[in-house]
Amino acid sequence: MTSKQSSPSPQNKQGTPRAQSVREHPRNLASQKQVDVRTHLEKLAEKVPGVKKANVVITGNTAIVGIDVDGDLDRSRVGTIKYSVAEALRKDPYGKNAIVTADVDISKRLAEIGNxxxxxxPISGFASELADIVGRIMPQVPSDTKAKR
Structure with a gap:
């Protein structure tokens, strides 16, 4: 029979417990300083080679990330850059629920909303504008449609 032991709490040199500094992911990005989170995610996306500029708008737990890339790149290269941005964001606790797009129109809309x-x-129709953007991003899958009878 083995006994389970808990690890001792961290202590400073005087032997008194010290607080652990563990940064936890917030349940809702809106509860954090959105400016800080938005700027953080933009910088993270802009570190990816091929990204000229990133625009982020946060709503609830979701960050919508529009990336600007060179307009002369072929579609496969843009897809690779977009995937690399998604990978970088996935590794970050604030970016794991992000939606990434390289669509020029959507990225411009995100920049305008952010500005x-x-x-x-106050932005009238902010929610409907975001819903329109997300609706353009999300694919329509044939298996999600209902057959006519």
């Missing part, structure tokens, strides 16, 4: 938010202007 309006930073200027403190």
């Amino acid at each position: 309006d938010i930073r200027r403190g202007h």
Whole structure:
């Protein structure tokens, strides 16, 4: 029979317990300083080779990340860059629920929404605009359709 022992709590040199500094992922990105999280995710995406600029808008637990790439790149190279950004974000606790797009129109819309938010202007139809953007990003899968009878 083995006994289970818990590991001792970290202690400083004087032998008194010290607080552990573990940064936990928030349940809702909106509960954090969105500016800090948004900037962090933009910088993370912009570190990926081939990304000129990234624009991030956060809603709930989801970050929508629009990336700007060279317009002369072929589709497969853009897909590779987009996948690399998604990989980088997946490894980050704030980016794991992100949606990444390289669509020029959507990226511009995200930049405009972000600029309006930073200027403190109320955005009428903000939720519907984001819903439209997400609707454009999400694919339609044939198996999700219902057959007509």
